[in-house]
Amino acid sequence: MEVKQLINEAITARKQAYAAYSGFQVGAAILTSSQKVFHGCNIENASYGLTNCAERTAIFKAISEGHKEFEAIAIVGDTDGPISPCGACRQVLAEFCKPETQIILADLKGQSVVTTINELLPGYFTASDMNK
Ligand SMILES: O=c1ccn([C@H]2C[C@H](O)[C@@H](CO)O2)c(=O)[nH]1
Ligand SMILES: [Zn+2]
Helix, strand or coil: CCHHHHHHHHHHHHCCCECCCCCCCEEEEEEECCCCEEEEECECCCCHHHCECHHHHHHHHHHHCCCCCEEEEEEEECCCCCCCCCHHHHHHHHHHCCCCCEEEEECCCCCEEEECHHHHCCCCCCHHHCCC
16 A cells, blocks of 8 residues: 555544644554554544544554554644654553554645654564563
8 A cells, every 4th residue: 555545544533633622633644564444533632632643543453453464654734744642652552563663744735754663662662672
């Protein structure tokens, strides 16, 4: 699947955003190694800290349906230039992205960048860091 196609899937997913407090809608689409696409949007809460970002929604949906291998994820918001995932999402991405998994960040104006987890969160904490 083309980068542009996955961005379009994320743009479609964004329409489902529940952004009652920030008014900032985000969409995500994750492509599994079996070429299946799962969608996600941000889901806010009156207790603000309980908000789930779009990319985590997409990842959790895929994981909960038995898909753990990912080729790419696209994340889209109405930013000036590619959206920047929050720290919590970077750590969740680190759990499930391979070094070569394409992390596609985009805005609505056609600007995008393809990056990797090592670029987004260098030195991230991982399971193999634990002596046990
Ligand atoms: O990469 C991002 C950045 C922000 N948000 C959401 C969280 C919150 O609902 C709103 C404003 O931060 O945007 C995402 O879903 N993904
Ligand atoms: Zn986030």
